[in-house]
Amino acid sequence: MLQLTDVTKSYPTPQGPLYVLDGVDLRLTRGESLALMGESGSGKSTLLHLAAGLDVPDRGEILLGGERLSALDETRRSALRRQRLGLVFQQFHLVPSLSVADNLTLQARLAKREDPAWTQHLLARLGLADLEGRYPEQLSGGQQQRLAIGRALAARPDLLLADEPTGNLDEAAADDVLALLQALIAESGCALLMVTHSARVAAPLDRCVHLQRGRLADDDA
Ligand SMILES: Nc1ncnc2c1ncn2[C@@H]1O[C@H](COP(=O)(O)OP(=O)(O)OP(=O)(O)O)[C@@H](O)[C@H]1O
Numbered sequence: 001m002l003q004l005t006d007v008t009k010s011y012p013t014p015q016g017p018l019y020v021l022d023g024v025d026l027r028l029t030r031g032e033s034l035a036l037m038g039e040s041g042s043g044k045s046t047l048l049h050l051a052a053g054l055d056v057p058d059r060g061e062i063l064l065g066g067e068r069l070s071a072l073d074e075t076r077r078s079a080l081r082r083q084r085l086g087l088v089f090q091q092f093h094l095v096p097s098l099s100v101a102d103n104l105t106l107q108a109r110l111a112k113r114e115d116p117a118w119t120q121h122l123l124a125r126l127g128l129a130d131l132e133g134r135y136p137e138q139l140s141g142g143q144q145q146r147l148a149i150g151r152a153l154a155a156r157p158d159l160l161l162a163d164e165p166t167g168n169l170d171e172a173a174a175d176d177v178l179a180l181l182q183a184l185i186a187e188s189g190c191a192l193l194m195v196t197h198s199a200r201v202a203a204p205l206d207r208c209v210h211l212q213r214g215r216l217a218d219d220d221a
Pocket residue numbers: 011012018020038039040041042043044045046047
């Protein structure tokens with residue numbers, strides 16, 4: 001589903017290049033859920049951006065659904081993103097002028113993969129069915145994040161990339177959102193790569209890896 005081989009990424013700084021990733025190998029199979037942990041600044045978001053094709057590595061190969069990202073131009077990369085990926089960030093990035101229902105189906109419409117039955121199912125499972133005519137500012141933080149997750153899953157992606165998806169929520173709302181996220185992932189057969197600082201959040205996922213000094217280490221604990 002997702003394969004990174006010997007991926008290296010640096011950023012230019014006045015003191016010379018800052019190597020954030022240094023020969024990272026990672027493989028995520030269909031339907032698998034993986035937590036990506038590591039200290040602040042260790043490169044977790046950088047890795048997620050590379051996996052989404054939003055940035056390019058200095059060296060190494062990234063395969064998404066069997067396609068080599070480096071072989072695609074930006075137009076084809078963004079088409080692949082629309083078809084294959086769901087993205088969820090700490091900030092919800094909802095469109096304020098669109099209703100709950102329209103925010104939810106936005107990605108699916110762009111990907112030309114609208115599925116009204118799946119949309120209704122998502123709205124019900126996310127507890128948003130009675131709120132579909134509301135606007136994002138009329139929702140709680142937890143409801144907004146559930147909507148952002150629904151939007152990411154509406155086009156039935158193969159892989160959901162989530163960067164601290166519960167970072168803005170209190171513990172109770174976070175637990176709620178995570179349980180739903182996992183249930184929906186399992187229902188749809190979607191793989192999950194989730195960045196988190198929290199071992200509690202990482203625990204229910206299939207596997208956990210740590211980013212340390214530019215390299216990945218497996219966590220078998
Ligand atoms: N565009 C950029 N230019 C220069 N340095 C950058 C850039 N983006 C990130 N960095 C640096 O790269 C390192 C890794 O950043 P990244 O955001 O990937 O870490 P992270 O593990 O996601 O951190 P956090 O947990 O705090 O979100 C940091 O030292 C950061 O300052």
